[in-house]
Amino acid sequence: MKFDKPAGSNPIDRMRIVGQPRDRVDGPLKTTGQATYAYEHTEIANPAYGAVVGAAIAKGRIRAMDGAAAKAAPGVLAVVTALDVGALEKGDYNTAKLFGGDRVDHYHQAIAVVVAETFEQAQAAAALVKVDYAPEEGRFDLAKALETAKPAKDPNAAPADEVNGVGDFDRAFAAAPVTLDAQYTTPDQSHAMMEPFASIAAWEGDQLTLWTSTQMVDWWRSDLAKTLGVDKDKVRVISPYIGGGFGGKLFLRVDAVLAALAAKAAGRPVKVTLPRPLIANNTTHRPATRQRIRIGCERDGTITAIAHESGSGDQKDGGPEAAVSQTRLLYAGANRLTALRLAVLDLPEGNSMRAPGEAPGMMALEIAMDEMAEKLGMDPIAFRVKNDTQVDPEKPERRFSQRQLVRCLTEGAERFGWSQRNAMPGQVRDGRWLVGMGVAAAFRNHISLKSGARVILGRDGQVTVETDMTDIGTGSYTIIAQTAAEMMGVDLDAVTVRLGDSRFPVSAGSGGQFGAANSTSGVYAACVKLREAVAQRLGFNSAEAAFEGGQVSAGNRTVSLTKAAAAGELVGEDGIEYGDLDETYQLSTFGAHFVEVGVDRYTGVTRVRRMLAMCAAGRILNPKSARSQVIGAMTMGVGGALMEELAVDTRYGFFVNHDLAGYEVPVHADIPHQEVVFLDEADDKSNPMKAKGVGELGLCGVGAAVANAIYNATGVRVRDYPITLEKHLEQLPAVA
Structure with missing residues (x-):
């Protein structure tokens, strides 16, 4: 669906379900501990555990790494070092190198992962990895560095000029009768989300499945494939529940890369999480x-x-x-x-x-x-x-x-x-x-972004929504369910929402305050397609069909929604794309x-x-x-x-x-x-x-x-x- 002119009246305007203060549909799962976060998936058989080794210098080069003692430690299955894999390709979305090669660009940069049968064995063995560094002088003082800093382009300006x-x-300013000239400072800050960065990777032949904690499923899938040098079609990313992100999980992180590399080396699924002390320096801020x-x-x-x-x-x-x-x-x-x-x-x-x-x-x-x-x-x-x-x-x-x-x-x-x-x-x-x-x-x-979805009407009248949209604690499951329920004229409990899987249509993702409006608009577009399919099967003019109370009506005919799917489920798949309204209006x-x-x-x-x-x-x-x-x-x-x-x-x-x-x-x-x-x-x-x-x-x-x-x-x-x-x-x- 192309959105290129102001919206007219539509079924959402009824505000029967959309716009109402409904409880979170995922609330019971989360409050009872049944929602499965990245490190908690139990369907993966016999996982091993990876412990990350972070660099002990902020800038320099790794002369040599000795993992012999770690490899000989109890329960150790594999040791993968940055020197072993060499320089890996950087993805299109993440701006910094995550792993590989002998260069150290910042403190706690990941330089190795040790895989063992248990978490404790992996942690103990990781402490045995010996690293010989060649440190270099670094620049760490912002006030001092700004004295010789160069102008930068404003990424939010169009065109992105250095001075706007x-x-x-x-x-x-010189002519103004009242003036102010003042300096202000803000410090470096950490996302400090509750759920740490965590991933589980499993290979089946050349097919990689990654259970992780990401705000942007498709971005991670693309960048992980590029970093590993594999076909994107051979990578599946799953992230149904996320314990907070605040932007820190927008871009591919090293836990995902190391889990994939470690699983390949160990020949079995591997879990990797960044312990809290490693997060601030290893990830973004x-x-x-x-x-x-x-x-x-x-x-x-x-x-x-x-x-x-x-x-x-x-x-x-x-x-x-x-x-x-x-x-x-x-x-x-x-x-x-x-x-x-x-x-x-x-x-x-x-x-x-x-x-x-x-x-x-x-x-x-x-x-x-x-x-x-x-x-x-x-x-x-x-x-x-x-x-x-x-x-x-x-x-x-x-x-x-x-x-x-x-x-x-x-x-x-x-x-x-x-x-x-x-x-x-x-x-x-x-x-x-x-x-x-x-x-x-x-x-x-x-921010207006493309977002896709698939909506399925089952034989039992249940509506299922599939999109790779994520829920980082913001309520995506609920507002998407409300959108589908409003559009299809059913109660909220007749809608099932499935999120965070790269096998689903690509959504806008969560971030920049753009997730809710764009992802629900994508679901709206898919529901329009499904309404057309329902009307066609029931012999209605889709422009006249009204969906309410589990019924479809047009003229003097009213038919149960379930009858439309009696001969087999119906599917509507579409997405929202935008024209140039955001250029005409701010x-x-x-x-x-x-x-x-x-x-x-x-x-x-x-x-x-x-x-x-x-x-x-x-x-x-x-x-x-x-x-x-x-x-x-x-x-x-x-x-x-x-x-x-x-x-x-x-x-x-x-x-x-x-x-x-x-x-x-x-x-x-x-x-x-x-x-x-x-x-x-x-x-x-x-x-x-x-x-x-x-x-x-x-x-x-x-x-x-x-x-x-x-x-x-x-x-x-x-x-x-x-x-x-x-x-x-x-x-x-x-x-x-």
Whole structure:
């Protein structure tokens, strides 16, 4: 199905099942432990276990490896080293080399896997592998590396130029009567998902089956085939349940490669998982940024000049953290400039982490907006509202398909009690606590991607949906079931959803907040085909046939849906493809985050007291699972604001706190009441579901809202995340 014009009315608009807060269909399996994650598949007979050996240097070369002691250890079946396999081909989607050859590009890079009968035997033997390194001097300090960094292209710009802008920023900024010029920093961050990276590989002749934890089944299948030098048709990837990804499982990871190599060497299925201490340095992370924001305004608050420049680091063939992207679209201003710099670092690969670009970029931009509002003597919400725009500021001829940012801000302010906020910082007390409120806009673009599905009507009237779409804890099973039930006119319990298998039609996959809207649109397209097949078999005009209550009606005839499949199951297979509506209209999601904090005036400890998220993100397919996505994102935002930081050892080039003991994330006690409000909207320019994403919108802006609340509470402005107590403690006595 080609979607190249705004959606008209369709069966989804009935909102009988779609749009309703239905329980997760996979919930009982997960709460009872019956959902099978990557490392838990028991249908594989007699698996062996692989233990990964990570490099002990951050940069250099492997002179030699001695695996003799490991091979002689009890239970060992095979030892596969990077020197044994040589340099392997890099896939098309992953940006860094995963395994093979004598080069070490980062600390904990996988250099060997030891296979044994038991997990414990494999771990013990892996410790016996001896490695002779030739270390080299590396670059690990972002601040130092940025001094000589080169301009980088913005991957979200079209064309992807090194400097993007309109008007004459320098002239307008110099002429502005009120200006801001400030620097902000965000640290390296870890995905820290619950389920580690894990894979089971089994060969049957030249056919490889991989049970793994991936957000993108087809990407992994393609890259694994290319890395191993085998035909893609001979690789099957299975990933029915995923215990979180946040972007870390978008691209093929080394556990999958090593499981395949180890299974070939051992002659039997092999399980490989990355232990938690290996994950931070071996896999990907969100890169640190150093950002400069300049804003020039008229005295009435009109932005006349806005510039956002950001620098980040990555390996030689990596890319920048596109922290300036949202600044190109969020606020009006005639004169604009955005630019990125990329430093080459010998740290582990930097790549996508939930809302890449916008998440760290909003952490800076939305503090800057508050700082500018204070200089102007304006309320922060009023300043944002004044500079709202209904058109792309860089391409005024292109309107936003929908943009309800002002409603999110103003209605959120009323709901949160913003009028009770004291604009003078450090004035509100609650015992020993200094209390403050903060706000930030939320923004995340919507991405349209092809997505396919197959829908089958069985003889028993049961509808089965098959697509390689994944569920990373986001509710894919449920919203896909709701879509099929709505389209075919059956109850939710009459739909079975099968996901995460490369034998199914290729979907958009999970990531970038694009999964829900695109995958359900693909199911919608397949259901249209199935409805046509049903109507044809029953002798109805498909354009007139109505599907409801397990019945098909047209004119004065009504026939049971099961009768259509009595002579054999019917299949509808199709996918959604997009035209150029996203070029005519800017497709984005908007919101506002409100936070109240208390800061202990004696210890400097910050406690979040309450939070509100206002979201305008197209049709919400399931308010219950969408709320779960948003409160999870809000929680992640609190972590980014107050505690999350991968600490870099700039001498030896690794993340020091590479486990969940040292890398702090919020726990239940850190998170108070969270309220989420979805504005009622349906975006007919986005897809036939009239939906957009919401899971990353819930993160973008949260960190800045927390930071702004801390400033309102204390009068101490911290521009360096995370905002830990030592960054404002010395200044608190003067405030208190």
